[in-house]
Amino acid sequence: MPASAGVRLRGVDRDSLAALFEEAIARASAGEHDAVVTWTAADGHWVQISWHVINLAYPHRRSPDAVLAGVTRPEYVELREWAADSHVTFDHGAHDPAALADFVLACGERLWRPAA
Incomplete structure (x- = not known):
């Protein structure tokens, strides 16, 4: 069963x-291969973490190679x-x-920073 926490990502250290x-x-390792931890921020952005996958809200049309350049x-x-305006995994x-x-x-800092 997935775990879920409504935590603002900016508040996570x-x-x-x-x-x-x-x-x-x-x-x-204990056999729960489907366990997922999900954060949903007040602004609608989210992150999912499992033992082998990171999935993030992706509010962009350009490729992750361009948006996340330098990360x-x-x-x-x-x-x-x-997928544009959806997610990156x-x-x-x-x-x-x-x-x-x-x-x-x-x-998170690169994907969700406020527009200038």
């Missing part, structure tokens, strides 16, 4: 996010799919939860 990756990985992507994180190797947390936080 690196350690808390890394702990959620650790939880998702541990739950998968450091860990070597074991690969773009799986994206990355596979990850369940390594280094702190690096995964940094990646998600950097993506």
Whole structure:
């Protein structure tokens, strides 16, 4: 059964996010391969984390390579799919939860910053 938390992403720090990756990985190791943690922000943006996938709201028409240029992507994180004005999905190797947390936080800042 998926876990869900209504937490504003801006209020989530690196350690808390890394702990959620650790939880998702541990739950998968215990046999809960479908466990997902979801945040939904007040502005409608969201993030889903599982033991092997990161899925983020994607309010852009340009490709993630353009929008996320300059965001450091860990070597074991690969773009799986994206749909304009919908979502972007990355596979990850369940390594280094702190690096995964940094990646998600950097993506959130780039994807959801207010228009100038």
